[in-house]
Amino acid sequence: MAIAFHDETFRNDYTYRNSDEGVRRFPFPFGQDEYMYSVNIEPHAGGAPGSVYEHAFDIDEHYVSECRDRAITLERDPGRCESLPHMIDAEWDVLELIMTSLARDYPDHFRLRQDGTHWHWINLPLGIEQSFVFGDAATLPYPPFEYITRQTQGDFVILDQRDGDLWADSGMITQQADWSLTFDVGMSFKEWHGPVPRAHEIGVFDRALKYLLMLQLGKPVRRLNWTMTVNPRLDTAPETYPEWGQDRASVTPDNVAKKVHLRVELQTLFRLPRSNGVLFSIRGYLASVGDLARYPRWGKRLHRVLRDLPQDLAEYKGLVRYKPTVVAWLSQQDDGAALEVGTHPE
Amino acid sequence: MLSLPLPGGIRRNPYSLVGDPHDRRKWRIAVRRQEQSRGGSAWLHESAREGQPLKVSMPANLFPMARLARHHILIAGGIGVTPIVSHARELARLGHSFEVHYAHRAPEFGVLVDELRQLAGGDVYCYVASRNEMLDFRQLLAERPLGTHAYLCGPQGMVENFHQVARDMGWPDTHVHSERFLAPPPGEAFAVKLARSGREVAVPGDQSMLEALEAAGAEPPFLCRGGACGQCETEVIACDSAFQHNDLFLSQPERDSGRKIMPCVSRIAGGCITINL
Numbered sequence: 001m002a003i004a005f006h007d008e009t010f011r012n013d014y015t016y017r018n019s020d021e022g023v024r025r026f027p028f029p030f031g032q033d034e035y036m037y038s039v040n041i042e043p044h045a046g047g048a049p050g051s052v053y054e055h056a057f058d059i060d061e062h063y064v065s066e067c068r069d070r071a072i073t074l075e076r077d078p079g080r081c082e083s084l085p086h087m088i089d090a091e092w093d094v095l096e097l098i099m100t101s102l103a104r105d106y107p108d109h110f111r112l113r114q115d116g117t118h119w120h121w122i123n124l125p126l127g128i129e130q131s132f133v134f135g136d137a138a139t140l141p142y143p144p145f146e147y148i149t150r151q152t153q154g155d156f157v158i159l160d161q162r163d164g165d166l167w168a169d170s171g172m173i174t175q176q177a178d179w180s181l182t183f184d185v186g187m188s189f190k191e192w193h194g195p196v197p198r199a200h201e202i203g204v205f206d207r208a209l210k211y212l213l214m215l216q217l218g219k220p221v222r223r224l225n226w227t228m229t230v231n232p233r234l235d236t237a238p239e240t241y242p243e244w245g246q247d248r249a250s251v252t253p254d255n256v257a258k259k260v261h262l263r264v265e266l267q268t269l270f271r272l273p274r275s276n277g278v279l280f281s282i283r284g285y286l287a288s289v290g291d292l293a294r295y296p297r298w299g300k301r302l303h304r305v306l307r308d309l310p311q312d313l314a315e316y317k318g319l320v321r322y323k324p325t326v327v328a329w330l331s332q333q334d335d336g337a338a339l340e341v342g343t344h345p346e
Numbered sequence: 347m348l349s350l351p352l353p354g355g356i357r358r359n360p361y362s363l364v365g366d367p368h369d370r371r372k373w374r375i376a377v378r379r380q381e382q383s384r385g386g387s388a389w390l391h392e393s394a395r396e397g398q399p400l401k402v403s404m405p406a407n408l409f410p411m412a413r414l415a416r417h418h419i420l421i422a423g424g425i426g427v428t429p430i431v432s433h434a435r436e437l438a439r440l441g442h443s444f445e446v447h448y449a450h451r452a453p454e455f456g457v458l459v460d461e462l463r464q465l466a467g468g469d470v471y472c473y474v475a476s477r478n479e480m481l482d483f484r485q486l487l488a489e490r491p492l493g494t495h496a497y498l499c500g501p502q503g504m505v506e507n508f509h510q511v512a513r514d515m516g517w518p519d520t521h522v523h524s525e526r527f528l529a530p531p532p533g534e535a536f537a538v539k540l541a542r543s544g545r546e547v548a549v550p551g552d553q554s555m556l557e558a559l560e561a562a563g564a565e566p567p568f569l570c571r572g573g574a575c576g577q578c579e580t581e582v583i584a585c586d587s588a589f590q591h592n593d594l595f596l597s598q599p600e601r602d603s604g605r606k607i608m609p610c611v612s613r614i615a616g617g618c619i620t621i622n623l
Contacts, residue, residue, distance in 0.1 A: 039575040086413040117368075135368065162412050163520040207594045211574035218404035221570070274367045276410040 002108045005064040005125055011072070016232035018287055022061055023294065026287045027052050027264050028343045029224040033304040035313075037199040039208050044222035044268045052266055055105040056220065057098060057152060058283055064125050066153050066175075066234065073174040073235050074150070080237070081146045082185045083158070083170035090158045090170065090275035091145035092135060097270060097279065098148045123151055145170055154266075154283030159189075159212075161276055166212060168192050175234035175284050177227045177263065178318060182239070197312040212269060215278055220270040227317045228326070229263045232286045251322035256329045257290030260322060262302065289326060293333050295345040300337070303330035347403035348375075350394075352385045358552070359386040362428035362499075363405055364458070366435060373402070376457060378425040409499065409525045411436065416493030418444035419486065421508070423500020424455065429525070430499055431458050434465040445469040447486060449500070452476035483511040497523040533590060533613050539620040540564060541583050555609035559623070566609060566623060573611035580621050582607050587617030 047053025158170035293299030365374030573593030593608035
């Protein structure tokens, strides 16, 4: 089925909007009234038709505009894409995984012809057609990892597995929740998770690392993570903080429903076949608080989670300044009725 | 992992891929016929026929290469040569510095030597027991430059000796590699009693407790299926056998209490366990 791609912006005039279907399929992350870190990892083995879990890599109505926003960010700061020299085989693994997945899952939009090492790739939404030799980086206009992730929604890190650890040795990061690839590249699993409060103490990272070291080919896994963003902005990096940090002070009771967005990351991890690396995909979804509250269950639950969120988590996620305004608005939607467990909208 | 249709039932045996990983059309394995075969290697040598479809799982890398090493020492014992050939092929393709040491019983057991020589040229050293040639780890591992990694695939005793010598000589554990096991090994069959329904479920040796419960129509909670998330934590009411905890979740006191088990990866050594489900 053909997707109707939006023409919209994630900066300046912020014309980003979700369709009704876009809101309904939003991966709302709160199944209960309280939130705390856990190893909430499960097999990424498909999902309901139309859901964000259906395919290996979810392509939605924002695809074309998101790729355009990534190109703008890379133009301004090429350092948002980095890859250490020993990762070249992993780069090709990622290109193969994404191309074969998209061509299989979205045949109306992507096509791949493989004749030995001679490959022919067609990306209809972006108007790209490319013949190249698999394994020969000189036959592509960009290095393989940059080439394919310029054409895929979401951020990506490739982890190298060695010394009983996972090392963030490649990344395409243009829509991050305030962390810097230039700072983190080359770090180990616990190093790049260093700033996360509480989770170290309750052993979340010990268990998650051991689990991921055993990740198997053909058995990808997924989890959700979340934060909030003022305006539907993708580029909330430390490098551009002066451009967006002040927006946190712009939230008022009148604009909160449209201005503040819940930002959910569908994080998926895939073992790579030849390099033995792990692809970590961070696929972000944005929905305004007002759009989410159109489903009363979601409005009430989001109210309770934010109201009771521990202060250190709120600080880590950068919500402190405007959270009271969000909670006050959402409290008008919450009659206090008990909600059944689960993330479903209705 | 190949599923072999033996007369006594399906046997699942793991084999090392020795082919070119960039060839997407075929997977290649080498199987030595074991004299005391439990059926797998004898079946492949005698009964398997060209054109016969066999069920194959996705490959798993139990013996990864350290991509930042400055020099690689690859050591094979007997049929343990199979993953060593794959490493040699990869290192040759990458143009990295490496050498191969291959110990085997007699010249006729030196399978794949020609292939190794094509990949590593003069840096292939054979140790043939019938000629009284012995591989001395102490000599092999001495005076190596920093950044050297050593890999061994061979019989269990050889692997243990290799690690012991390397440790004694001050090699860091991170630079000494042998095959590791990914999933907890299958175990013995046992029985699970479900206290709430009074039902009893048999868990075969090659199935996890969670899988057996699901197959029996019970709906135990689960999430990660790898012993990390804690979702399937189950209360134990009674157990007449020893626990085999393979999870990453339960603390030592919880294990010692005998009151908890994670059915996705853990089991008991035969007998019967009663759980609160």
